[in-house]
Amino acid sequence: NAGVTQTPKFRILKIGQSMTLQCAQDMNHNYMYWYRQDPGMGLKLIYYSVGAGITDKGEVPNGYNVSRSTTEDFPLRLELAAPSQTSVYFCASRSDHRSPLHFGNGTRLTVT
Amino acid sequence: ILNVEQSPQSLHVQEGDSTNFTCSFPSSNFYALHWYRWETAKSPEALFVMTLNGDEKKKGRISATLNTKEGYSYLYIKGSQPEDSATYLCACFSGSARQLTFGSGTQLTVLP
Numbered sequence: 001n002a003g004v005t006q007t008p009k010f011r012i013l014k015i016g017q018s019m020t021l022q023c024a025q026d027m028n029h030n031y032m033y034w035y036r037q038d039p040g041m042g043l044k045l046i047y048y049s050v051g052a053g054i055t056d057k058g059e060v061p062n063g064y065n066v067s068r069s070t071t072e073d074f075p076l077r078l079e080l081a082a083p084s085q086t087s088v089y090f091c092a093s094r095s096d097h098r099s100p101l102h103f104g105n106g107t108r109l110t111v112t
Numbered sequence: 113i114l115n116v117e118q119s120p121q122s123l124h125v126q127e128g129d130s131t132n133f134t135c136s137f138p139s140s141n142f143y144a145l146h147w148y149r150w151e152t153a154k155s156p157e158a159l160f161v162m163t164l165n166g167d168e169k170k171k172g173r174i175s176a177t178l179n180t181k182e183g184y185s186y187l188y189i190k191g192s193q194p195e196d197s198a199t200y201l202c203a204c205f206s207g208s209a210r211q212l213t214f215g216s217g218t219q220l221t222v223l224p
Contacts, residue, residue: 033212035214040216041216042201042214042215042216042217043156043201043203043214044214045211045212045213048211058211059213090155090156097143097144097205098144098161098163099161100146100148100158100161101146101148101156101158101203101212102158103155103156103157104155105154105155106155
């Protein structure tokens, strides 16, 4: 099993550009999450999904959008990149409420 | 948004020392407490998921306890080794059980 796969691993964007961070899992997990890692702040939840067709905002959703058209995929969209979105982004999934999160390897994004 | 706090923020110990960290969380509407180990340049890996008051879990030299009534969990490492150096994250799941809120982590450095 590949687990949770994130692409790309690294990306540099200019202010105002847009991009999509891809996340796919092959474990048939219902729950999927996007977190960003800010120095000294741990992991902040951006968006999450409890199943295909269902998404909801987390703690820091502004500037981002998500979709969940299939169980496997949970892409994160940045429409107008800003320097404040420079961060490491982690996608994660889990099977149910008693299970731990399985994380992808992260995407390091720099906006200049 | 839950207030999940971890202490200390960072810790240096000598190889062979035993150590422990604290995670505090709101005790109301508690559902689950997670511990993760996060090595530099990698993604977080799950250590424990605990749900019941009084739960104790162990994996090798690492163990954890849970007190849901007073809202805290301890993580213990016995006989620390340099390979234990990492950031240890706790995360609390409560309320609707859809969002996992992370603490800022305890960064452990084990000196040889």
